[in-house]
Amino acid sequence: MKFLLIMHMNPALWEKLSEDEQQQVFDGHDRFQEVIRESGEMVGTKALDFPVNTATVTVRDGSVEVAEGPYVPGESFLCGYYVVDVASKERAVELASLIPDAKLTAVEVREVIHDAGAE
Template identity: 45%
Template structure:
């Protein structure tokens, strides 16, 4: 069963580029990615560009409306994701807890609806 792990954090929370902590933080992501690849559960995953690059699109009464920034105005923003193929929710939660940003923000785990 596939699960998506949505990684939420405030952009200024946790280790920042240019600090001594940033290198080990990024290495933790490389190690985690290698772990889920080696376990054969990684389907995909990527980091996202900063929220300043986001554009939200909606269509109302046939008119396309664009808004700079993410849809939700919250402290924590979606920063990346992993899609994992796990035997069950418990296994997905075990892997989600190992995502480095779980220490600084939150990781939302949801089953992926697969259409045949």
């Protein structure tokens, strides 16, 4: 079973962390990646840019419109994800709890219901 472990970040919260605390988050991701690589559960991971650098595309009545910024307004944003291949949802939740972002904001766990093999 493949699951997407979706990480969210709040820039205001991130900026309040000291450089040491921020480094602890990065180091935590390194340790997490080591765990899921060694277990064979890692499929892939991506980190995403800040929402200010986002282009949101909509098509209405055949007209393409592009707006600068995210589709969903707010402070927190999708900052990255891991794709894991695990035996159960319970294991995916267990892994999500190891991601440093779970201590700062949240990590969503969603089953991948279609996979075209693009990863």
